[in-house]
Amino acid sequence: MLCSSDEIRTALREYLAWWGLRHFSSDREYFAWQRQQFSSEDLQQLALHVERKRTGDRRDEIAFYDLAAQPRLYPVLYSQRYEYYEEIGLRTAAHLGQAKEVLDFGCGIGVLTIFYARLFPEKNFVGVDRSSASLAVAQEKADKLGLRNIRFECVDVETESLSGSYDLVVATHVLVQAEQDHGLPSRSWRTFDRGHSPSQQLSFERRIGLAIRLDRLCRVLNQSGRMIVSEKTRQLARRVPFQRALAKRGLQLAERPALIRYRTVEEVVDDGPFYVLDRKGEAALNWDEDPEQDQGQPFDPDAVSTSAGDVDMPLYENHWPSAQTAWEQLKDREVIRETTRQAADGRQVHAERGRSRGWQYLYCANTFDQRQLVIVEEARSAMLDEYYQEILRGFT
Ligand SMILES: C[S@@+](CC[C@H](N)C(=O)[O-])C[C@H]1O[C@@H](n2cnc3c(N)ncnc32)[C@H](O)[C@@H]1O
Structure with a gap:
């Protein structure tokens, strides 16, 4: 049984190495490795699928994740997310608490889901994703470790319902992925306030597929259960309508959200916040809709x-x-x-x-x-x- 956060971090690093993932301190090193591993056809294929994913529909997104799950590609591609796995994986592991039945929605190739299942053999984990190639990798890895407390289901939550009942639903980087979406504008250039237009809110939730995802997740979450979510919602234009979508479904802050920062290749990403939510009805913490404390020079x-x-x-x-x-x-x-x-x-x-x-x-x-x-x-x-x-x- 691993107890301290240092022990869990060390275990995560060993585990990521077992997946073939590497941690790079410089982009130059990463790209040198990528050039050794990928052919020019691989790079062309990837560029094509990234572009289709950006501009296309759900089928293009599925095709991208199926391609990324190829055993020749995923160690290099997902090494870009090494610090993300550390940041999200360690925080989530620290919040699995008393939950017995855990759903990891949008588990991808299962890197984090399997880590949690290994760490907590007394809990049961279900990983759901709509990329069958990603789930094939996840299943193979879980089998190699001989895990009996994890299984995977191929479900596209945009088109099908989920089954089961969970004490904890984890959804990281799967609810608000439409990066090109502008979000919800403020009422005018003079204010950061978004106003309260139900039609604008609904339009945001529907056009990025948030409404259907959240509704279906809420249906399988026990009344006393918790939800852990973290998305690319740092900008107010995305953070505000995302938080309102959560609140509208009776989800409240169980603790103060934490801002997430990690390095990927070529950029430092300011993600988050990392939300721990419940439906207890004792909403002591308010949703914050103000701009963050920034690094602008004080003005006199x-x-x-x-x-x-x-x-x-x-x-x-x-x-x-x-x-x-x-x-x-x-x-x-x-x-x-x-x-x-x-x-x-x-x-x-x-x-x-x-x-x-x-x-x-x-x-x-x-x-x-x-x-x-x-x-x-x-x-x-x-x-x-x-x-x-x-x-x-x-x-x-
Ligand atoms: C960016 S990856 C995140 C993977 C993982 N949650 C993590 O944090 O590393 C998003 C994953 O969500 C899956 N996904 C997106 N929309 C989905 C949906 N409607 N139903 C099921 N899976 C979905 C994608 O196939 C992809 O594997």
Whole structure:
């Protein structure tokens, strides 16, 4: 029996190595390995399927995961998710609690499901996925380990119901996967508030397939059961409608959500939050719909001063949501020109060129929570005029 979190982490690393997964500290090393393992046809096939998955329908998504499950490909591909497995796997393992019957929805090739089943032989696990090739890999791996407390079911929850009854449902990276979806816009460029339009909410839930997935998962979750979910919902435009979809189905926060950060090849991913939910009806914790505390430079309108160093540096620059507060604090603000544009789907952008106490500024805000404030000296105002035009050209 493994007890400490260090022991569980070590066990997870040994287990990932058993899958043939490697951890890379540099992208160069990863791609060198990938070049050794993949032929140019493999790379072409993958690129084609990634593109079809991005632009196509559920059949294209299934075809992508079937391809990724090929034994020649998955160790290299899923090594990109090494730190994700650590981050999500260890957190989830720490929350399996008293649950006896656990469903891992969208288990893929079963990397995490099998890890949990090995760690907790007294619990029963069911992994569900709609990629039959992924489940074939999962079954083979579970058999190799001689596990008796795990089984897999091929179900597409978009088209079929789930059966059974579970104390815990785990769904990670499977509920909100439509990365190109803009989510729910704020009511106007002036606010981060989304308003409460049931039709907009329903449209979001339906177009990304969230409604049907959540409804079917809720049906197999025991009344006293828990749900663990974590998705790519860091942006407010996705986080707010996702949280509302959970709340609408009676799911509440059992603990404060944790933000998830890990490195994949070529980027540091800010995912999450990681939610632990129940339906106990003692909702002590509120859903947070505010922008996160960001890394924007604090703004003091009385302390903007000519930079002694690099003349190319703006006097103040903020590309985070807190740029809105900084813009609101500008003193003696004089607008030189401003434009607000609205696209047919309701998206709005606002660009504003102005003066404040002898400095020149550019402020830009849109309904997808992007904010930008740049302040420069009078002599450098042409640079802001160029940015201003660029922002408007980029919004069609
Ligand atoms: C990004 S992978 C995540 C795998 C795993 N949950 C993890 O966290 O590593 C998403 C998986 O969800 C599965 N999936 C997506 N929609 C599904 C649906 N409607 N029914 C069953 N499986 C689905 C896909 O086939 C794929 O294997």
